[in-house]
Amino acid sequence: MIGCSRCDRRAVIFQRHSNRHLCKRHFIEDFERRIKLAVRKFKMIEKNDRIAIALSGGKDSVTLTYTLAKLYEKRRDLELFAITIDEGISNYRPPTVEIARKVAEQLGIEHVVVSFEENFGMTLDEMVKRGDKKPCTYCGVFRKYLLNRTAREMGATKLATGHNLDDETQTILLNFLNADMERMARLVPQRVQEGLIMRIKPFRYIYEKEVVVYGLLHNLPMDFEECPYSYFPVRASVRDFLYEFENKYPGRKFSVMNSFEKLIPCLREMYPQIDLNRCERCGEPTPKKVCQACKLLEELG
Incomplete structure (x- = not known):
């Protein structure tokens, strides 16, 4: 048995970045501490917020x-509710929608399912x-279109997504490699x-592996199925490079995340946030006259 680096309990995980073995208690403490750090640092959750959670049903x-x-849960000034987008992917999305329903019900959180078919007249398939x-x-x-519109219509002030440290560092490196x-x-x-x-990402300092371990320790339903449409050759190369590194x-x-955060003031000065227009067709926010969703719908006939 390998013991915890902070006590005499059995370790449940080895954190390679900290070179520590952690038991269930100390791992959970460390996991939640980093979430609170991200929340405070970027003012993700503020007084009287009504937070929409993008709940796909995945891990x-x-x-x-x-x-x-x-x-x-003890913050009476805060409200949480969940939004699940059903894209209409046969044999893949139905099970995760059901997981989302059960999780929201067990936690006593308001939950709404919004589908591509009902809103756009066709499924993703x-x-x-x-x-x-x-x-x-x-x-x-x-x-993105449905998440933002639904969150706004339900009175949300923030939209929380489950992007973790692995996701964020891949995106940062991809943008850098593309000079974007x-x-x-x-x-x-x-x-x-x-x-x-406004989107918030409380897991920005949490490794994907740690998300899985935390979920398993709390007996949460873990769906590991890959979307049948997910195929990102460039992102996959970046993912594999970061994994090996x-x-x-x-x-x-x-280190990648810290470097990016140090660049944020410069990026904001070089690329100030532009004012958005209202789409001429649907009224949703867009930097152009017609939003990308409406353009794609037109192409689809």
Whole structure:
């Protein structure tokens, strides 16, 4: 038996970045401490917030929903509710929608399911057959569209997503490799925009592996199925590179995140947040005259 580095209990995880073995109690304390650190540092949760949680039913969103409910359930000035987007992916989405329903019910959180078919007249499966764009293009645009619109209509002040340290460092490095500094600047919004709900990412300092361990320790439903449409050749290469680099030099993902955060003031000065317009067709916020969702719907006929 390997003991905890902080007490005599059995360790449940080895943190390579800290070179510590941690028992269940001390791992949970450390996990939740880093969430609170991110929340305080970026003022993710403030007084009288009504927070929408993007609950897909996958491991990250389920763990995020549970953790936010646990950490902030005693805050009477806060409200939490969950939004699940049903894209309409046969044999993949139905089980996770059911997981989302059960989790929200068990936590006593208001929950709404919003579907592509009801809002756009077709499922993602049908969009892929009809259109010529990659599945992730349709999914990404329409998911963001529905999440923001639903959160706003339900009175949310923040929209929490389950993006973890692995996700964020991949995105940072991808933007850097693509020389897309403007997109990188948008990773941390500068101010609230009318019609656009501010996104927050409480897991930005949490490794994906730690999310899984925390969920398993709390007996949360863990769905590990890969979306049948997920195919990111460039992102996969970046993911594998970061994995190997982290494995050889533990803590490098924190280094990437720290470097990015030091650049935030410069990025904000170089790329100030532009004012958004209202889409001429649907009224949703967009930097152009017509939003990307409406353009894609037009292409799909």
